[in-house]
Amino acid sequence: MVVVLREKIGNLFRRQGPPETQHPFWAMVQKEAMDHINSWRFMILLGLMLLITVASLSTAISSLQGAIAEDTATSFVFLKLFTATDGSLPPFITFISLLGPIIGIALGFDAINSERSRGTLSRLLAQPIPRDYIINAKFVAALLIIAFMMMILGLLMVGSGILTTGIPPTPEEVWRVFFFLLISIVYIGVWLNLAIMFSIKFKQAATSALSGLAVWLFFSLFFTMIINIIVESTAPAQVTDINELISYQGFVQNLLRISPSQLFSEATTTLLVPTIRTLGPITMEQASYAIAGPLPLGQSLLLVWPQLICLVAAAFIIFGISYVLFMKQEVRSRS
Amino acid sequence: MINDNIIEIDGLSKRYEQLTAVDRLTLAVRRGEIFGLLGPNGAGKTTTILMLLGLAEPTAGKIKVCGFDPAFQPFLAKEKVGYLPDEVGFYENLSGRDNLLYTAALNRIKFSAAQERARHLLEQVGLTSKADEKVQTYSRGMKQRLGLADILIKEPEVIILDEPTNGIDPEGVRELLALIRKLNQDKGMTVLLSSHNLYQVQQICDRVGLFVEGKLIAAGPIKELAFGLFKNDPVLLEVEAEPAGKQLIAALEAIPHVSRIEQKGNRLLIFCRQPVAAGVAGAIIKHGARLSHLSQHDYGLDEIYHRYFEGGI
Structure with a gap:
């Protein structure tokens, strides 16, 4: 079963005989992608993600009964598949925010150091290709795999959602799901880059994997705790001015936004819950004049634009650091 | 005798923080000869080779490989030079043939031509029967021979071998050296090899350079050296x-x-x-x-x- 599946997926990437001339970069991407697909690691990740999809789908559907009774046109029932939960398991977006990093780390933690320990890195570098092709190809191949995986899972959610609820998604919902998947890919891409950076820095794959996991654990467990401590010690003792309170609240929120998962949940929640109108604090007086209703897609996108840009920027910065590290490194055969 | 030197090294130095790995090395390798870099471990042989390929930056001095400076024109130099590192590694989950084809693709060799060359080279190094088996089933000596095929697929003018006989049994060494000798004679390929084993090197090298602590202390045909x-x-x-x-x-x-x-x-x-x-x-x-x-x-x-x-x- 697994073998057949592997072959099927492999054939998607392998064309009918390679083309006569292929740019070296795409030859490398193709080889890296094939390596991922043929690995047990990919199978395990895919299995894990399928499990998550099924679990979050079932928890969403059981909580959906009430929602369907409401007006389906304005309540975006379909998107609730991704965000709703009956309390037994987290919804899909929480799963992705929590476990997406694992995918990124798993696909990148041994990118460079495994080439080094296998002794293939010096052989690669002796070929007439620019050095950065190696990390670029690794990144592109892994990102393609991630995109492929996320799109499959997303479509699976949509498809089984249609089957179980009987409600077709509106075009806007489809777009919102699409943008959600896109942001998920970028988010996982950040972690992929981090893992690749560690794989350049650390010669041992285990050290590199562990560092990636440490950063992930830090942000998912300890980061909010640390922020809470900071908040407790720096919060103004007496609120004299509403503006001061708002700006303090903004400061705390910006601290939280150092964590990529915070950016990711803000961005995806806004996209999948169209009734979210703002991500910052609002006063009662501002809220009281607002008419409750969903934002159009364009406005939701505008709202998460900074978050998206930050995620992309984080990916670029980490990639830049890896690039510099890799270019400066002297490559000997196996050290 | 114009441009008869395929590798020219002039006053080459490489200093790390504490240590001088290569110290004012001047050396020329002639087209079509087998040149042996002899020296104990840590003498600076590998560092010199890395600089010849543009993989390490010289602190001082000039290098010309096939007329190109590897520090500034690395692609041009790497197209002409095949490098077999000490302890060569392959993608273990691919077959020997696929490893060769991958290298060919990185060198922009057309697929049909690459297939033909791979077949021919595998035959030449005696791996035809194992060509489609995964590299993880290969022995150390077979990997070394595959390594030789791997650097030859781009049809280089010079091949640089770093400790090619390390860790191979005597019979394997004999076969490998015979193969190198044959390549040199049939195709007029220039070979630069490093080794710490005088007995192996003296069988095939036309000239040798003795390397101690980053310095070239003597260079010339082995008999002259020993006699001197x-x-x-x-x-x-x-x-x-x-x-x-x-x-x-x-x-x-x-x-x-x-x-x-x-x-x-x-x-x-x-x-x-x-x-x-x-x-x-x-x-x-x-x-x-x-x-x-x-x-x-x-x-x-x-x-x-x-x-x-x-x-x-």
Whole structure:
């Protein structure tokens, strides 16, 4: 079963005989992608993600009964598949925010150091290709795999959602799901880059994997705790001015936004819950004049634009650091 | 003789923070020869090779490989140079043939041409029967031969081999050296190889360079080198005798042609101009000492280095 599946997926990437001339970069991407697909690691990740999809789908559907009774046109029932939960398991977006990093780390933690320990890195570098092709190809191949995986899972959610609820998604919902998947890919891409950076820095794959996991654990467990401590010690003792309170609240929120998962949940929640109108604090007086209703897609996108840009920027910065590290490194055969 | 040197190194130095790995090296390798870089581990051979490929930056000095400076025109140089690293590695989950085809793709070789070359090279290195098996099933010697095929697929002008015979059994070494020799003769390919094993290198190298602590201390055909080094005492006898007292040594030194003696416990190293084993044995027995070992040595790299450190020449 697994073998057949592997072959099927492999054939998607392998064309009918390679083309006569292929740019070296795409030859490398193709080889890296094939390596991922043929690995047990990919199978395990895919299995894990399928499990998550099924679990979050079932928890969403059981909580959906009430929602369907409401007006389906304005309540975006379909998107609730991704965000709703009956309390037994987290919804899909929480799963992705929590476990997406694992995918990124798993696909990148041994990118460079495994080439080094296998002794293939010096052989690669002796070929007439620019050095950065190696990390670029690794990144592109892994990102393609991630995109492929996320799109499959997303479509699976949509498809089984249609089957179980009987409600077709509106075009806007489809777009919102699409943008959600896109942001998920970028988010996982950040972690992929981090893992690749560690794989350049650390010669041992285990050290590199562990560092990636440490950063992930830090942000998912300890980061909010640390922020809470900071908040407790720096919060103004007496609120004299509403503006001061708002700006303090903004400061705390910006601290939280150092964590990529915070950016990711803000961005995806806004996209999948169209009734979210703002991500910052609002006063009662501002809220009281607002008419409750969903934002159009364009406005939701505008709202998460900074978050998206930050995620992309984080990916670029980490990639830049890896690039510099890799270019400066002297490559000997196996050290 | 214009441009007959395919590799030219002029005043090349590489310094790390503490250590000078390569010190003002000047060397030329001629087109079509097999040149051996000889030296102990850590002598700077690999560093020199890395600089030839543009994989390490020289601190000072100039390099020209096939007319290109590898530090500034690395792609042009790498197209002409095949490099087989010490302990070459392959993608273990791919077959030997696929590994070759991948290298070919990185060199922009057309797929049909690459297939033909891979088939031919695999045959040449004797791996046709294992070509479609995964590399993880290959032995060390087979990997080394696949490595040779791998660097030849781009049809280079020069091949650089870093310790090619490391960790291979004697039969494998013999095959590999014969293969290198054949490539050199049939295709006129220039070969630069590094090794710490004089015996292996002297079988195939036209010229050698001796490398100690980043310095090239001598370069030339091996016979000339050995002759130049050991013209005072070309024969070395190793003797074990008990007791090896001062009188015995004095008596041995009196034997004609013996130039000097080194003592390490009961073990004596006798340097002489002519083979005088019989005389030495006679002298020991006459002295009433027990002779337990007597052998005549060829000079190894050890002796050559040793001689240089003594300031012999």
